[in-house]
Protein backbone atom coordinates (compact mmCIF):
# COMPACT_ATOMS: atom_id res chain seq x y z
CA UNK A 1 0.00 0.00 0.00
CA UNK A 2 1.35 3.44 -0.93
CA UNK A 3 2.20 6.16 1.57
CA UNK A 4 -0.69 8.28 0.34
CA UNK A 5 -3.18 5.44 0.82
CA UNK A 6 -1.89 5.11 4.35
CA UNK A 7 -2.52 8.77 4.96
CA UNK A 8 -6.02 8.52 3.52
CA UNK A 9 -6.87 5.53 5.66
CA UNK A 10 -5.81 7.47 8.69
CA UNK A 11 -8.78 9.75 8.06
CA UNK A 12 -10.45 7.29 10.39
CA UNK A 13 -7.78 6.48 12.93
CA UNK A 14 -9.03 4.76 16.00
CA UNK A 15 -6.47 6.55 18.07
CA UNK A 16 -5.59 4.98 21.41
CA UNK A 17 -4.99 7.72 23.95
CA UNK A 18 -2.62 7.50 26.90
CA UNK A 19 -5.66 6.86 29.10
CA UNK A 20 -6.29 3.72 27.04
CA UNK A 21 -9.54 5.08 25.62
CA UNK A 22 -10.15 4.89 21.90
CA UNK A 23 -10.43 8.36 20.39
CA UNK A 24 -12.81 8.96 17.54
CA UNK A 25 -13.14 12.33 15.86
CA UNK A 26 -16.46 13.78 17.10
CA UNK A 27 -17.36 15.18 13.67
CA UNK A 28 -16.72 11.92 11.85
CA UNK A 29 -19.66 10.44 9.94
CA UNK A 30 -19.66 7.20 7.97
CA UNK A 31 -21.97 5.87 5.28
CA UNK A 32 -21.87 2.38 3.79
CA UNK A 33 -23.98 1.40 0.78
CA UNK A 34 -24.29 -1.76 -1.26
CA UNK A 35 -24.27 -0.83 -4.94
CA UNK A 36 -27.54 -2.14 -6.38
CA UNK A 37 -28.65 -2.17 -10.03
CA UNK A 38 -30.85 0.88 -9.29
CA UNK A 39 -27.67 2.88 -8.49
CA UNK A 40 -25.82 1.77 -11.60
CA UNK A 41 -25.63 2.68 -15.27
CA UNK A 42 -26.30 0.22 -18.11
CA UNK A 43 -22.71 -1.09 -17.81
CA UNK A 44 -23.27 -2.19 -14.23
CA UNK A 45 -21.06 0.54 -12.72
CA UNK A 46 -22.16 2.85 -9.91
CA UNK A 47 -23.25 6.15 -11.50
CA UNK A 48 -20.95 8.96 -10.40
CA UNK A 49 -24.05 11.11 -9.83
CA UNK A 50 -25.29 8.67 -7.17
CA UNK A 51 -21.84 8.60 -5.58
CA UNK A 52 -21.76 12.43 -5.49
CA UNK A 53 -25.15 12.46 -3.72
CA UNK A 54 -23.87 10.02 -1.06
CA UNK A 55 -20.64 11.99 -0.64
CA UNK A 56 -22.51 15.28 -0.27
CA UNK A 57 -24.99 13.87 2.28
CA UNK A 58 -22.24 12.28 4.39
CA UNK A 59 -20.18 15.49 4.34
CA UNK A 60 -23.22 17.66 5.10
CA UNK A 61 -24.09 15.49 8.13
CA UNK A 62 -20.52 15.84 9.39
CA UNK A 63 -20.65 19.65 8.96
CA UNK A 64 -24.01 19.76 10.76
CA UNK A 65 -22.68 17.55 13.56
CA UNK A 66 -19.93 20.10 14.17
CA UNK A 67 -21.99 23.24 13.70
CA UNK A 68 -25.27 22.10 15.22
CA UNK A 69 -27.16 24.05 12.54
CA UNK A 70 -28.25 23.43 8.98
CA UNK A 71 -25.46 23.74 6.38
CA UNK A 72 -25.22 24.14 2.59
CA UNK A 73 -22.52 23.04 0.14
CA UNK A 74 -20.50 26.08 -0.93
CA UNK A 75 -17.82 24.42 -3.04
CA UNK A 76 -16.10 21.16 -3.88
CA UNK A 77 -12.38 20.96 -4.77
CA UNK A 78 -11.09 18.95 -7.74
CA UNK A 79 -12.11 15.28 -7.56
CA UNK A 80 -10.10 12.60 -9.29
CA UNK A 81 -11.91 9.25 -9.60
CA UNK A 82 -9.32 6.47 -9.53
CA UNK A 83 -11.66 3.50 -10.10
CA UNK A 84 -15.18 2.69 -11.20
CA UNK A 85 -17.34 0.68 -8.78
CA UNK A 86 -19.29 -2.40 -9.84
CA UNK A 87 -22.77 -3.49 -8.74
CA UNK A 88 -22.47 -5.76 -5.70
CA UNK A 89 -19.53 -3.90 -4.18
CA UNK A 90 -19.85 -1.85 -1.00
CA UNK A 91 -19.05 1.87 -0.93
CA UNK A 92 -17.71 3.17 2.40
CA UNK A 93 -17.70 6.95 2.76
CA UNK A 94 -16.05 8.73 5.70
CA UNK A 95 -16.32 12.47 6.27
CA UNK A 96 -14.96 14.71 8.99
CA UNK A 97 -14.57 18.43 9.56
CA UNK A 98 -10.90 19.32 9.17
CA UNK A 99 -11.28 22.92 10.25
CA UNK A 100 -13.94 25.54 10.92
CA UNK A 101 -13.35 29.15 9.88
CA UNK A 102 -16.01 31.80 10.57
CA UNK A 103 -19.21 30.37 9.09
CA UNK A 104 -17.57 27.85 6.75
CA UNK A 105 -15.94 24.47 7.33
CA UNK A 106 -13.69 22.26 5.28
CA UNK A 107 -14.94 18.68 5.25
CA UNK A 108 -12.58 15.90 4.13
CA UNK A 109 -14.30 13.00 2.38
CA UNK A 110 -12.77 9.60 1.67
CA UNK A 111 -14.48 7.05 -0.58
CA UNK A 112 -13.38 3.42 -0.37
CA UNK A 113 -14.73 0.46 -2.30
CA UNK A 114 -15.00 -2.91 -0.59
CA UNK A 115 -15.25 -6.39 -2.02
CA UNK A 116 -17.35 -8.35 0.43
CA UNK A 117 -16.04 -11.70 -0.79
CA UNK A 118 -12.37 -10.87 -0.22
CA UNK A 119 -12.65 -8.05 2.38
CA UNK A 120 -10.24 -6.14 0.17
CA UNK A 121 -10.72 -2.31 0.23
CA UNK A 122 -9.29 0.30 -2.13
CA UNK A 123 -9.50 4.05 -2.50
CA UNK A 124 -11.86 5.47 -5.12
CA UNK A 125 -11.40 9.17 -4.45
CA UNK A 126 -10.73 11.80 -1.86
CA UNK A 127 -12.49 15.16 -1.84
CA UNK A 128 -12.60 18.38 0.13
CA UNK A 129 -15.92 20.21 0.30
CA UNK A 130 -16.71 23.51 1.97
CA UNK A 131 -19.99 23.78 3.85
CA UNK A 132 -21.44 27.03 5.14
CA UNK A 133 -23.68 27.27 8.22
CA UNK A 134 -26.95 28.89 7.20
CA UNK A 135 -27.36 32.44 8.42
CA UNK A 136 -29.75 32.88 11.34
CA UNK A 137 -31.94 35.89 12.12
CA UNK A 138 -29.03 37.16 14.21
CA UNK A 139 -26.83 37.14 11.06
CA UNK A 140 -23.76 35.15 10.10
CA UNK A 141 -22.98 32.17 12.33
CA UNK A 142 -19.67 32.07 14.24
CA UNK A 143 -18.68 28.40 14.38
CA UNK A 144 -16.83 26.82 17.27
CA UNK A 145 -13.23 25.88 16.48
CA UNK A 146 -12.11 22.36 15.68
CA UNK A 147 -9.47 21.17 18.16
CA UNK A 148 -7.13 18.68 16.48
CA UNK A 149 -6.20 15.71 18.68
CA UNK A 150 -4.03 13.45 16.56
CA UNK A 151 -1.00 14.25 14.42
CA UNK A 152 -3.11 13.51 11.33
CA UNK A 153 -5.86 15.89 12.49
CA UNK A 154 -3.24 18.56 13.19
CA UNK A 155 -1.88 18.14 9.68
CA UNK A 156 -5.31 18.37 8.03
CA UNK A 157 -6.19 21.34 10.23
CA UNK A 158 -3.05 23.12 9.14
CA UNK A 159 -3.39 22.24 5.44
CA UNK A 160 -7.07 23.26 5.44
CA UNK A 161 -6.04 26.89 5.87
CA UNK A 162 -3.80 26.70 2.81
CA UNK A 163 -6.44 24.91 0.73
CA UNK A 164 -8.96 27.58 1.72
CA UNK A 165 -6.61 30.29 0.54
CA UNK A 166 -6.30 28.53 -2.82
CA UNK A 167 -10.06 28.01 -3.07
CA UNK A 168 -10.94 31.65 -2.46
CA UNK A 169 -8.56 32.95 -5.13
CA UNK A 170 -9.21 30.07 -7.52
CA UNK A 171 -11.93 31.63 -9.72
CA UNK A 172 -10.03 34.89 -10.14
CA UNK A 173 -6.74 33.16 -10.97
CA UNK A 174 -8.35 30.76 -13.43
CA UNK A 175 -10.07 33.67 -15.23
CA UNK A 176 -6.73 35.51 -15.54
CA UNK A 177 -4.89 32.41 -16.71
CA UNK A 178 -7.58 31.59 -19.25
CA UNK A 179 -7.58 35.04 -20.80
CA UNK A 180 -3.80 35.04 -20.89
CA UNK A 181 -3.34 31.56 -22.33
CA UNK A 182 -6.16 31.79 -24.89
CA UNK A 183 -4.63 35.02 -26.19
CA UNK A 184 -1.33 33.12 -26.58
CA UNK A 185 -3.02 30.22 -28.38
CA UNK A 186 -4.35 32.65 -31.01
CA UNK A 187 -6.26 31.41 -34.07
CA UNK A 188 -3.96 28.57 -35.10
CA UNK A 189 -5.03 26.13 -32.39
CA UNK A 190 -8.60 25.66 -33.56
CA UNK A 191 -7.33 23.29 -36.24
CA UNK A 192 -9.71 21.72 -38.72
CA UNK A 193 -9.76 17.93 -38.52
CA UNK A 194 -11.35 16.12 -41.48
CA UNK A 195 -13.48 13.73 -39.42
CA UNK A 196 -14.15 16.15 -36.58
CA UNK A 197 -17.58 15.90 -34.91
CA UNK A 198 -19.47 19.23 -34.84
CA UNK A 199 -19.74 20.30 -31.18
CA UNK A 200 -23.41 21.10 -31.77
CA UNK A 201 -24.10 17.35 -32.05
CA UNK A 202 -23.05 16.90 -28.40
CA UNK A 203 -25.20 19.69 -26.96
CA UNK A 204 -27.65 18.65 -24.22
CA UNK A 205 -30.33 20.68 -22.49
CA UNK A 206 -32.46 19.11 -19.80
CA UNK A 207 -34.87 20.41 -17.19
CA UNK A 208 -35.54 19.08 -13.68
CA UNK A 209 -38.25 20.09 -11.22
CA UNK A 210 -36.94 20.31 -7.65
CA UNK A 211 -39.28 18.15 -5.51
CA UNK A 212 -39.21 17.52 -1.72
CA UNK A 213 -37.03 14.37 -2.01
CA UNK A 214 -34.34 16.49 -3.71
CA UNK A 215 -34.18 18.96 -0.86
CA UNK A 216 -33.30 19.05 2.80
CA UNK A 217 -35.63 19.95 5.68
CA UNK A 218 -34.89 23.64 5.00
CA UNK A 219 -36.32 23.25 1.44
CA UNK A 220 -32.91 23.93 -0.16
CA UNK A 221 -31.88 21.65 -2.99
CA UNK A 222 -29.07 19.27 -1.96
CA UNK A 223 -25.75 20.19 -3.59
CA UNK A 224 -25.18 16.50 -4.32
CA UNK A 225 -28.49 16.29 -6.21
CA UNK A 226 -27.47 19.21 -8.43
CA UNK A 227 -24.06 17.61 -9.03
CA UNK A 228 -25.81 14.34 -9.95
CA UNK A 229 -28.05 16.12 -12.49
CA UNK A 230 -25.01 17.89 -13.92
CA UNK A 231 -23.10 14.62 -14.23
CA UNK A 232 -26.08 13.09 -16.03
CA UNK A 233 -26.17 15.72 -18.81
CA UNK A 234 -22.36 15.73 -19.07
CA UNK A 235 -22.37 11.96 -19.60
CA UNK A 236 -24.95 12.30 -22.38
CA UNK A 237 -22.85 15.01 -24.11
CA UNK A 238 -19.70 12.87 -23.79
CA UNK A 239 -21.49 9.78 -25.21
CA UNK A 240 -22.67 11.79 -28.22
CA UNK A 241 -19.07 12.54 -29.18
CA UNK A 242 -17.80 8.99 -29.04
CA UNK A 243 -21.00 6.91 -29.46
CA UNK A 244 -19.69 4.78 -26.61
CA UNK A 245 -19.84 4.58 -22.83
CA UNK A 246 -17.69 7.36 -21.30
CA UNK A 247 -16.01 7.11 -17.89
CA UNK A 248 -15.77 10.22 -15.72
CA UNK A 249 -12.20 10.80 -14.52
CA UNK A 250 -12.12 14.28 -12.96
CA UNK A 251 -14.36 17.13 -11.91
CA UNK A 252 -12.66 20.53 -11.56
CA UNK A 253 -13.11 22.64 -8.45
CA UNK A 254 -16.46 24.44 -8.46
CA UNK A 255 -18.57 26.79 -6.38
CA UNK A 256 -22.34 26.88 -5.76
CA UNK A 257 -23.01 30.51 -6.54
CA UNK A 258 -26.49 30.71 -5.07
CA UNK A 259 -29.14 28.49 -3.51
CA UNK A 260 -32.01 26.64 -5.18
CA UNK A 261 -35.25 25.56 -3.51
CA UNK A 262 -38.20 23.18 -3.85
CA UNK A 263 -40.33 24.31 -6.78
CA UNK A 264 -37.38 25.61 -8.80
CA UNK A 265 -36.95 24.43 -12.36
CA UNK A 266 -33.31 23.61 -12.98
CA UNK A 267 -32.05 23.94 -16.54
CA UNK A 268 -28.90 21.89 -17.15
CA UNK A 269 -26.85 22.52 -20.28
CA UNK A 270 -23.81 20.60 -21.43
CA UNK A 271 -21.57 20.45 -24.48
CA UNK A 272 -18.16 18.94 -25.30
CA UNK A 273 -15.77 21.90 -25.22
CA UNK A 274 -12.78 20.03 -26.64
CA UNK A 275 -11.52 16.51 -27.19
CA UNK A 276 -7.90 15.48 -26.93
CA UNK A 277 -6.28 12.20 -27.89
CA UNK A 278 -7.60 10.15 -24.97
CA UNK A 279 -9.83 12.51 -23.02
CA UNK A 280 -12.48 15.15 -23.53
CA UNK A 281 -13.65 18.12 -21.52
CA UNK A 282 -17.39 18.54 -21.06
CA UNK A 283 -18.68 21.82 -19.64
CA UNK A 284 -21.99 21.93 -17.74
CA UNK A 285 -23.98 24.89 -16.60
CA UNK A 286 -26.90 24.75 -14.11
CA UNK A 287 -29.46 27.58 -13.97
CA UNK A 288 -32.65 27.85 -11.91
CA UNK A 289 -35.94 29.67 -12.43
CA UNK A 290 -39.37 29.84 -10.84
CA UNK A 291 -42.46 31.12 -12.65
CA UNK A 292 -41.58 34.06 -14.84
CA UNK A 293 -38.45 34.99 -12.88
CA UNK A 294 -35.15 35.38 -14.75
CA UNK A 295 -32.66 32.47 -14.76
CA UNK A 296 -30.26 32.30 -11.81
CA UNK A 297 -26.81 30.87 -12.46
CA UNK A 298 -26.30 28.16 -9.82
CA UNK A 299 -23.16 26.37 -10.92
CA UNK A 300 -20.78 25.62 -13.80
CA UNK A 301 -18.53 22.58 -13.81
CA UNK A 302 -15.91 21.07 -16.11
CA UNK A 303 -15.62 17.29 -16.28
CA UNK A 304 -13.02 15.12 -17.99
CA UNK A 305 -14.14 11.83 -19.54
CA UNK A 306 -12.31 8.93 -21.15
CA UNK A 307 -13.58 5.94 -23.10
CA UNK A 308 -12.10 2.64 -21.92
CA UNK A 309 -11.72 -0.49 -24.06
CA UNK A 310 -12.17 -4.11 -22.88
CA UNK A 311 -8.74 -3.97 -21.21
CA UNK A 312 -9.56 -0.68 -19.43
CA UNK A 313 -7.15 1.25 -21.70
CA UNK A 314 -8.17 4.71 -22.90
CA UNK A 315 -9.34 4.74 -26.56
CA UNK A 316 -8.48 7.42 -29.11
CA UNK A 317 -11.33 9.90 -29.34
CA UNK A 318 -12.82 11.73 -32.34
CA UNK A 319 -11.84 15.42 -32.62
CA UNK A 320 -14.38 18.17 -32.15
CA UNK A 321 -15.27 21.04 -34.48
CA UNK A 322 -16.22 23.94 -32.20
CA UNK A 323 -19.07 26.28 -32.88
CA UNK A 324 -18.17 29.86 -33.82
CA UNK A 325 -17.47 32.51 -31.14
CA UNK A 326 -18.36 30.92 -27.74
CA UNK A 327 -17.49 27.43 -28.96
CA UNK A 328 -14.07 28.54 -30.19
CA UNK A 329 -13.41 30.38 -26.95
CA UNK A 330 -14.39 27.33 -24.87
CA UNK A 331 -12.29 25.10 -27.14
CA UNK A 332 -9.19 27.19 -26.37
CA UNK A 333 -10.07 27.55 -22.69
CA UNK A 334 -10.33 23.76 -22.46
CA UNK A 335 -6.72 23.49 -23.70
CA UNK A 336 -5.59 25.99 -21.06
CA UNK A 337 -7.58 24.19 -18.34
CA UNK A 338 -6.00 20.89 -19.38
CA UNK A 339 -2.55 22.34 -18.68
CA UNK A 340 -3.68 23.85 -15.36
CA UNK A 341 -5.29 20.52 -14.37
CA UNK A 342 -2.12 18.57 -15.16
CA UNK A 343 -0.01 21.02 -13.16
CA UNK A 344 -2.38 20.73 -10.26
CA UNK A 345 -2.54 16.96 -10.33
CA UNK A 346 1.21 16.72 -10.65
CA UNK A 347 2.21 19.28 -8.04
CA UNK A 348 -0.62 19.10 -5.52
CA UNK A 349 -1.66 15.46 -5.58
CA UNK A 350 1.80 14.02 -6.16
CA UNK A 351 3.26 12.46 -3.06
CA UNK A 352 5.54 15.03 -1.51
CA UNK A 353 8.65 12.89 -1.87
CA UNK A 354 7.99 12.30 -5.56
CA UNK A 355 7.80 15.96 -6.62
CA UNK A 356 11.12 16.62 -8.35
CA UNK A 357 13.45 18.89 -6.45
CA UNK A 358 13.19 21.70 -8.96
CA UNK A 359 9.85 22.11 -10.65
CA UNK A 360 9.71 24.66 -13.51
CA UNK A 361 7.94 27.77 -12.27
CA UNK A 362 5.48 29.60 -14.49
CA UNK A 363 2.46 31.79 -13.79
CA UNK A 364 0.03 28.94 -14.59
CA UNK A 365 1.44 26.69 -11.86
CA UNK A 366 2.33 29.45 -9.38
CA UNK A 367 -0.79 28.85 -7.24
CA UNK A 368 -0.06 25.10 -7.01
CA UNK A 369 3.69 25.44 -6.45
CA UNK A 370 3.09 27.85 -3.64
CA UNK A 371 0.50 25.44 -2.15
CA UNK A 372 3.06 22.64 -2.44
CA UNK A 373 5.74 24.82 -0.85
CA UNK A 374 3.64 25.77 2.17
CA UNK A 375 2.06 22.36 2.68
CA UNK A 376 5.46 20.59 2.59
CA UNK A 377 6.66 22.85 5.41
CA UNK A 378 3.41 22.32 7.34
CA UNK A 379 3.84 18.55 6.99
CA UNK A 380 7.37 18.80 8.34
CA UNK A 381 6.05 20.91 11.22
CA UNK A 382 3.52 18.23 12.23
CA UNK A 383 6.16 15.43 12.48
CA UNK A 384 6.67 14.51 16.11
CA UNK A 385 9.57 12.04 16.12
CA UNK A 386 12.47 14.51 16.12
CA UNK A 387 15.64 13.58 18.02
CA UNK A 388 17.57 16.27 19.91
CA UNK A 389 21.09 16.13 18.43
CA UNK A 390 22.81 19.14 19.87
CA UNK A 391 22.06 22.10 22.15
CA UNK A 392 23.94 25.27 22.99
CA UNK A 393 22.60 28.22 24.99
CA UNK A 394 19.01 27.09 24.43
CA UNK A 395 19.45 26.88 20.63
CA UNK A 396 18.54 23.29 19.80
CA UNK A 397 19.35 21.20 16.73
CA UNK A 398 17.07 18.23 16.05
CA UNK A 399 17.26 15.59 13.33
CA UNK A 400 14.88 13.03 11.93
CA UNK A 401 15.57 10.18 9.52
CA UNK A 402 12.70 8.73 7.54
CA UNK A 403 12.56 6.74 4.30
CA UNK A 404 16.28 7.35 3.70
CA UNK A 405 15.79 11.09 4.04
CA UNK A 406 17.33 13.36 6.61
CA UNK A 407 15.46 16.32 8.07
CA UNK A 408 16.83 18.81 10.57
CA UNK A 409 15.37 21.68 12.53
CA UNK A 410 16.79 24.40 14.74
CA UNK A 411 14.63 25.85 17.51
CA UNK A 412 15.28 29.05 19.45
CA UNK A 413 13.40 31.82 21.24
CA UNK A 414 13.90 35.56 20.74
CA UNK A 415 12.61 38.63 22.57
CA UNK A 416 11.13 40.19 19.44
CA UNK A 417 7.40 40.30 18.58
CA UNK A 418 6.31 37.49 16.23
CA UNK A 419 5.03 39.76 13.47
CA UNK A 420 8.27 41.76 13.33
CA UNK A 421 10.28 38.50 13.33
CA UNK A 422 8.15 37.33 10.43
CA UNK A 423 8.73 40.53 8.43
CA UNK A 424 12.47 40.49 9.08
CA UNK A 425 12.93 36.83 8.15
CA UNK A 426 10.56 37.04 5.14
CA UNK A 427 12.92 39.23 3.19
CA UNK A 428 15.66 36.86 2.09
CA UNK A 429 17.74 39.82 0.86
CA UNK A 430 18.48 40.53 4.53
CA UNK A 431 19.54 37.02 5.43
CA UNK A 432 23.17 37.72 4.57
CA UNK A 433 23.14 40.07 7.60
CA UNK A 434 23.18 36.96 9.82
CA UNK A 435 23.76 33.87 7.66
CA UNK A 436 27.25 33.58 6.19
CA UNK A 437 25.95 30.99 3.69
CA UNK A 438 23.91 33.72 1.99
CA UNK A 439 26.49 35.65 -0.01
CA UNK A 440 24.16 37.44 -2.43
CA UNK A 441 20.41 37.45 -2.84
CA UNK A 442 18.44 39.13 -5.63
CA UNK A 443 14.69 39.25 -6.17
CA UNK A 444 13.92 37.71 -9.57
CA UNK A 445 10.15 38.03 -9.50
CA UNK A 446 7.51 39.09 -6.99
CA UNK A 447 4.93 36.53 -8.14
CA UNK A 448 2.19 37.87 -5.87
CA UNK A 449 1.91 39.63 -2.54
CA UNK A 450 3.12 36.59 -0.58
CA UNK A 451 5.29 34.68 -3.04
CA UNK A 452 8.73 35.77 -4.22
CA UNK A 453 11.37 34.17 -6.45
CA UNK A 454 14.97 34.76 -5.40
CA UNK A 455 18.42 33.83 -6.70
CA UNK A 456 20.83 33.17 -3.84
CA UNK A 457 24.55 32.55 -4.06
CA UNK A 458 26.45 30.67 -1.38
CA UNK A 459 30.22 30.27 -0.95
CA UNK A 460 31.79 26.86 -1.40
CA UNK A 461 32.28 24.77 1.74
CA UNK A 462 35.68 23.61 0.41
CA UNK A 463 38.50 26.11 -0.04
CA UNK A 464 38.88 27.09 -3.69
CA UNK A 465 35.75 25.11 -4.69
CA UNK A 466 32.94 26.46 -6.85
CA UNK A 467 30.23 28.46 -5.11
CA UNK A 468 26.60 27.33 -5.29
CA UNK A 469 23.49 29.15 -6.39
CA UNK A 470 19.84 28.43 -5.63
CA UNK A 471 16.62 29.59 -7.32
CA UNK A 472 14.10 29.66 -4.49
CA UNK A 473 10.39 30.24 -4.24
CA UNK A 474 9.67 31.87 -0.87
CA UNK A 475 6.01 31.74 0.23
CA UNK A 476 5.09 33.64 3.37
CA UNK A 477 1.85 33.25 5.28
CA UNK A 478 0.34 35.08 8.23
CA UNK A 479 -1.64 32.97 10.73
CA UNK A 480 -5.17 32.15 9.64
CA UNK A 481 -6.27 31.64 13.28
CA UNK A 482 -4.90 31.58 16.82
CA UNK A 483 -3.61 27.99 16.45
CA UNK A 484 -1.45 28.83 13.41
CA UNK A 485 2.12 30.10 13.25
CA UNK A 486 3.56 32.67 10.86
CA UNK A 487 5.27 30.70 8.15
CA UNK A 488 7.99 31.23 5.52
CA UNK A 489 8.35 28.26 3.15
CA UNK A 490 11.26 27.82 0.74
CA UNK A 491 11.76 25.41 -2.15
CA UNK A 492 13.80 25.29 -5.34
CA UNK A 493 12.20 25.90 -8.72
CA UNK A 494 13.69 26.18 -12.18
CA UNK A 495 13.35 29.23 -14.38
CA UNK A 496 14.22 29.29 -18.09
CA UNK A 497 15.47 32.86 -17.60
CA UNK A 498 17.97 31.69 -14.95
CA UNK A 499 19.71 28.50 -16.16
CA UNK A 500 22.71 27.15 -14.21
CA UNK A 501 25.96 28.98 -15.00
CA UNK A 502 29.60 27.89 -15.38
CA UNK A 503 30.64 29.83 -12.28
CA UNK A 504 28.30 28.14 -9.81
CA UNK A 505 27.01 24.68 -9.04
CA UNK A 506 23.22 24.77 -8.94
CA UNK A 507 22.14 23.74 -5.43
CA UNK A 508 18.64 22.58 -4.60
CA UNK A 509 16.34 22.97 -1.63
CA UNK A 510 13.45 20.50 -1.48
CA UNK A 511 11.71 21.92 1.52
CA UNK A 512 12.92 24.43 4.09
CA UNK A 513 11.65 27.42 6.01
CA UNK A 514 10.59 28.97 9.27
CA UNK A 515 7.58 28.64 11.52
CA UNK A 516 7.20 31.55 13.93
CA UNK A 517 4.96 31.22 17.01
CA UNK A 518 3.94 34.05 19.26
CA UNK A 519 4.80 32.96 22.84
CA UNK A 520 3.85 36.34 24.35
CA UNK A 521 3.46 39.83 22.82
CA UNK A 522 7.24 40.27 23.07
CA UNK A 523 8.57 36.68 22.83
CA UNK A 524 8.69 34.44 19.83
CA UNK A 525 9.65 30.85 19.18
CA UNK A 526 11.37 30.32 15.83
CA UNK A 527 11.84 26.92 14.21
CA UNK A 528 13.96 26.60 11.10
CA UNK A 529 13.35 23.41 9.09
CA UNK A 530 15.32 21.84 6.28
CA UNK A 531 14.94 18.59 4.37
CA UNK A 532 18.58 17.90 3.64
CA UNK A 533 19.48 17.53 -0.05
CA UNK A 534 23.01 16.91 -1.38
CA UNK A 535 23.40 20.69 -1.90
CA UNK A 536 22.58 21.43 1.75
CA UNK A 537 24.22 18.53 3.65
CA UNK A 538 27.83 19.88 3.41
CA UNK A 539 26.79 22.99 5.34
CA UNK A 540 25.37 21.04 8.27
CA UNK A 541 27.06 17.61 8.26
CA UNK A 542 29.65 18.37 10.97
CA UNK A 543 26.93 19.82 13.21
CA UNK A 544 24.79 16.72 12.79
CA UNK A 545 27.78 14.52 13.52
CA UNK A 546 28.32 16.55 16.72
CA UNK A 547 31.74 17.77 15.51
CA UNK A 548 30.84 21.47 15.42
CA UNK A 549 28.08 23.86 16.35
CA UNK A 550 28.09 26.24 13.40
CA UNK A 551 24.28 26.11 13.46
CA UNK A 552 24.58 27.84 16.82
CA UNK A 553 26.70 30.73 15.50
CA UNK A 554 24.25 31.28 12.61
CA UNK A 555 21.19 31.27 14.85
CA UNK A 556 22.87 33.37 17.56
CA UNK A 557 23.64 35.88 14.79
CA UNK A 558 20.03 35.60 13.64
CA UNK A 559 18.82 36.38 17.15
CA UNK A 560 21.13 39.44 17.33
CA UNK A 561 19.93 40.61 13.90
CA UNK A 562 16.28 40.34 14.97
CA UNK A 563 16.84 42.12 18.27
CA UNK A 564 18.83 44.90 16.63
CA UNK A 565 16.01 45.49 14.13
CA UNK A 566 13.03 44.90 16.36
CA UNK A 567 11.80 48.49 16.17
CA UNK A 568 12.72 49.18 12.53
CA UNK A 569 10.13 49.49 9.79
CA UNK A 570 10.59 46.64 7.29
CA UNK A 571 10.02 47.15 3.56
CA UNK A 572 9.39 43.97 1.65
CA UNK A 573 10.04 43.49 -2.10
CA UNK A 574 7.40 45.29 -4.19
CA UNK A 575 4.99 43.29 -6.35
CA UNK A 576 5.95 43.49 -10.01
CA UNK A 577 2.37 42.68 -11.09
Ligand code: COA
Nearest residue numbers: 072073074075101102103104130223255256257258259260
Ligand atom coordinates in the same frame (compact mmCIF):
# COMPACT_ATOMS: atom_id res chain seq x y z
N1 COA B 1 -15.33 28.20 -1.70
C1 COA B 1 -15.33 27.97 -0.39
N2 COA B 1 -15.88 28.83 0.52
C2 COA B 1 -16.43 29.96 0.04
C3 COA B 1 -16.45 30.27 -1.32
C4 COA B 1 -15.86 29.31 -2.22
N3 COA B 1 -15.82 29.51 -3.53
N4 COA B 1 -17.05 31.47 -1.47
C5 COA B 1 -17.39 31.90 -0.24
N5 COA B 1 -17.02 30.99 0.67
C6 COA B 1 -17.14 31.06 2.11
C7 COA B 1 -16.55 32.35 2.65
O1 COA B 1 -15.14 32.22 2.79
C8 COA B 1 -17.24 32.47 3.97
O2 COA B 1 -16.56 31.66 4.93
P1 COA B 1 -16.24 32.24 6.43
O3 COA B 1 -17.53 32.76 6.98
O4 COA B 1 -15.76 31.05 7.19
O5 COA B 1 -15.20 33.30 6.27
C9 COA B 1 -18.62 31.82 3.72
O6 COA B 1 -18.50 31.12 2.47
C10 COA B 1 -19.74 32.84 3.63
O7 COA B 1 -19.28 33.88 2.82
P2 COA B 1 -20.09 35.26 2.69
O8 COA B 1 -19.20 36.24 2.02
O9 COA B 1 -20.68 35.56 4.03
O10 COA B 1 -21.28 34.86 1.74
P3 COA B 1 -21.33 34.75 0.17
O11 COA B 1 -22.21 35.83 -0.29
O12 COA B 1 -19.97 34.63 -0.45
O13 COA B 1 -22.10 33.37 0.02
C11 COA B 1 -22.57 31.07 0.00
C12 COA B 1 -21.46 32.12 0.08
C13 COA B 1 -21.89 29.70 -0.14
C14 COA B 1 -23.37 31.07 1.28
C15 COA B 1 -23.49 31.40 -1.22
O14 COA B 1 -22.73 31.45 -2.39
C16 COA B 1 -24.59 30.40 -1.38
O15 COA B 1 -25.64 30.49 -0.76
N6 COA B 1 -24.38 29.43 -2.28
C17 COA B 1 -25.34 28.36 -2.48
C18 COA B 1 -25.17 27.28 -1.46
C19 COA B 1 -26.19 26.17 -1.67
O16 COA B 1 -27.37 26.37 -1.56
N7 COA B 1 -25.68 24.99 -2.01
C20 COA B 1 -26.50 23.85 -2.23
C21 COA B 1 -26.77 23.61 -3.66
S1 COA B 1 -27.63 24.90 -4.47
Ligand code: ADP
Nearest residue numbers: 203204269270271273282283284285300301330
Ligand atom coordinates in the same frame (compact mmCIF):
# COMPACT_ATOMS: atom_id res chain seq x y z
P1 ADP C 1 -18.13 29.50 -20.12
O1 ADP C 1 -19.05 29.73 -21.26
O2 ADP C 1 -17.26 30.68 -19.85
O3 ADP C 1 -17.37 28.22 -20.23
P2 ADP C 1 -20.49 29.08 -18.48
O4 ADP C 1 -20.63 29.08 -17.01
O5 ADP C 1 -21.42 29.95 -19.28
O6 ADP C 1 -18.96 29.38 -18.77
O7 ADP C 1 -20.70 27.61 -19.01
C1 ADP C 1 -19.98 26.52 -18.48
C2 ADP C 1 -19.98 25.40 -19.50
O8 ADP C 1 -21.33 24.94 -19.68
C3 ADP C 1 -19.53 25.85 -20.89
O9 ADP C 1 -18.12 25.77 -21.04
C4 ADP C 1 -20.26 24.90 -21.78
O10 ADP C 1 -19.54 23.71 -21.92
C5 ADP C 1 -21.54 24.59 -21.04
N1 ADP C 1 -22.64 25.43 -21.56
C6 ADP C 1 -22.89 26.72 -21.27
N2 ADP C 1 -23.96 27.17 -21.96
C7 ADP C 1 -24.39 26.14 -22.71
C8 ADP C 1 -25.46 25.94 -23.64
N3 ADP C 1 -26.30 26.93 -23.95
N4 ADP C 1 -25.59 24.73 -24.20
C9 ADP C 1 -24.76 23.72 -23.89
N5 ADP C 1 -23.75 23.84 -23.02
C10 ADP C 1 -23.54 25.01 -22.44
